[in-house]
Amino acid sequence: MNAPIPEHDPAQVDVDPYSLPLEALDVANPHLFAADRHEAWFRRLRDEAPVHYCATSVFGPYWSVTRYEDIMQVDTAHNTFSSEPAITIRDAEEDFPLPMFIAMDRPRHDEQRATVSPAVGAQALAGFEPIIRKRTIDVLESLPVGDTFNWVERVSIELTTRMLATLFDFPFEERRKLTLWSDVAVATPGMGLINSEEERRAHMLDCLLYFQGLWEERASAPEKNDFISMLAHGESTRDMPAEEYLGNLLLLIVGGNDTTRSTMSASVLCLHDNPGEFAKLSADQALIPSMVSETIRWQTPLAHMRRRAKVDTELGGQTIRAGDKVVMWYVSGNRDERMFDDPGAFRIERENVRKHIAFGFGIHRCMGNRLAELQLRILWEEILARFERVEVVGPPVRTPSVFVKGYTELPIRLVPRG
Ligand code: HEM
Known part of the structure; x- marks a missing residue:
């Protein structure tokens, strides 16, 4: 039997958050994010109840x-706030636990982070730069101007999936499997890609089966600089359960x-x-790097991370x-008027642009932040080299999720350089 689909109230998008009693505010509604209506709700919380309890x-x-x-x-108090057993507001399923190092404490x-982090370390990035540039050019030149x-x-999707295939040394022609598994892993049941937790689980087991084949291949060969090989050889990971x-x-x-x-689209x-x-x-x-940081602040591609209090x-x-x-709620911290001047505005020369909190902070701070920035920098260098303008010709369609803050559609027309 299928698990019941969580019922989020779609009518909430038309509600003025200032008309509700504070204790009734529930910001964790994917409809608010899909309709881009969440910001007023967070502003009210920031001003009137910055640490707020939602009982139901x-x-x-x-x-x-x-x-x-x-x-x-909270992000830096690891002894008070635990990342276990899960880092999204949605609880892990008790009969289908998925331990991962982002959801582990010290x-x-x-140990596990140290095993895989060299794959996105400074040396690896220097090696990736020409590959990323070539692929970016290939993709941009294939577009229907x-x-x-x-x-x-x-x-x-195309550029990030190609990058991911490289990081895993995943069979390149099959790379869209990675896109599917990624989207299914974070989808809200009943709002698009999957209708139930059972469906999600079936996809996840396909993913595991496929990757088990790659593990066996990598474990029996000398260690290389891809995620699977590093996990298969790492002292703290080589014996881990499926x-x-x-x-x-x-x-x-x-x-x-x-x-x-999401950052590329934003x-x-x-x-x-x-x-x-x-x-x-x-x-x-020369403004590209700060434009990239400002986009990451403005977009905040992961809206939140969650913790569990270990003690009162x-x-x-x-x-x-x-x-x-x-x-x-990083999505709110990055719009905090106490930290950022006119936070709703997109300003590529913002003084404290690198102070955004979209990569988190503390021991779990994003492991791939430099890689993400590199991909974005190269993308914009190559866009500006070929196009006069990248015109948005219709409304974007946003991802219905309280975790991944992204887009599924952004209609574009390109104007080439004259
Ligand atoms: C962790 C955001 C790109 C891999 C995180 C966290 C956030 C985040 C918010 C959790 C931080 C915390 O709990 O304090 C982002 C954003 C990205 C991005 C906004 C792009 C703009 C990437 C890329 C990779 C990556 C390209 C490459 C594989 C990871 C990993 C962790 C992580 C492995 C877990 C780190 C740990 O637990 O120690 N990221 N990320 N991220 N990110 Fe990213």
Whole structure:
């Protein structure tokens, strides 16, 4: 029998959050994110209840932490706030646990992270740069100039999937399997890709089966610099059970995929909506790195990470009890007026642009942040070399999720350089 589909109220998108009693606010509704209506809800929480308890939700009771400084405090207090057993507001399924190092505390987290992090370290990135550039050029030159097409599908998904195939040394022709598994892993049942947890599980088992074949191949060969080989040879990972292999695979697939993909789409959208900023960028390409950081702040591709209080503790004047679920809303911290001047504006020369919290902080800070920035920098260097403008010609379609903050469609028309 299929598990019941969580029921999020679609009518919430038309509700003015200021008309509700504070205790009734539940920001964890994917409809709010799909309709791009979440910001007013978070603004009210930041101003009136920055550490807020929601007693009833589809995901059970949870605390929302919405101010930048409070998020930093939770993200760096590893002894008070645990990443186990899961890092999204949705609970892990008890009969289908997926251990992964992002959802582990010390010391296991540190050992496993150290095993795979060289795959995206400085030396590896230097080697990737020419590959990324060549692929970016190939993809951009294959686009139908003058016609309308979906940027998400043709550019953002294609480039991030190719990168992921390289990181895993995954059979290149089959790379869209990675896209599917990544999307299924984070999909909201009943809102698109899958209808139930059982369906998700079936896809995940396909994924495991496929990767088990690659594991056997890599384990019997000398170690190489790809994720699977590193896991198969690493001292702390080579004997891990199948479910932990699957968990870590999903972490690396989702971590490297949706996030960079959303940033690639958001950068086009932001620069289209802010022609003055686009003019500055076209005139001075040295602004590309800060434009990339500003896009990551503005978009915040992962809306939240969650923790579990290990002990009773105080935060923002509230008492959080041991065992409570605590959600750090990066999407709100990055729009905190106390940290960022005019936070809703997209400003590529923002002074504190690198202070955004979209990569998290503390021991779990994003492992692939430099790789994501590199991919974005190269993409914009190559766009500016060939196109006068990247025009958004219709409304974007947003991902219905409270975790992955992204797009499924962005209709584009390219104007070539004259
Ligand atoms: C962790 C965001 C790109 C791999 C994280 C975390 C966030 C994040 C918020 C959790 C931080 C915390 O809990 O404090 C992003 C964003 C990206 C991006 C916004 C792109 C713009 C990537 C890429 C990879 C990657 C390209 C490459 C594989 C990981 C991994 C972790 C992680 C493995 C777990 C780290 C740990 O637990 O120690 N990322 N990420 N991410 N990210 Fe990323």
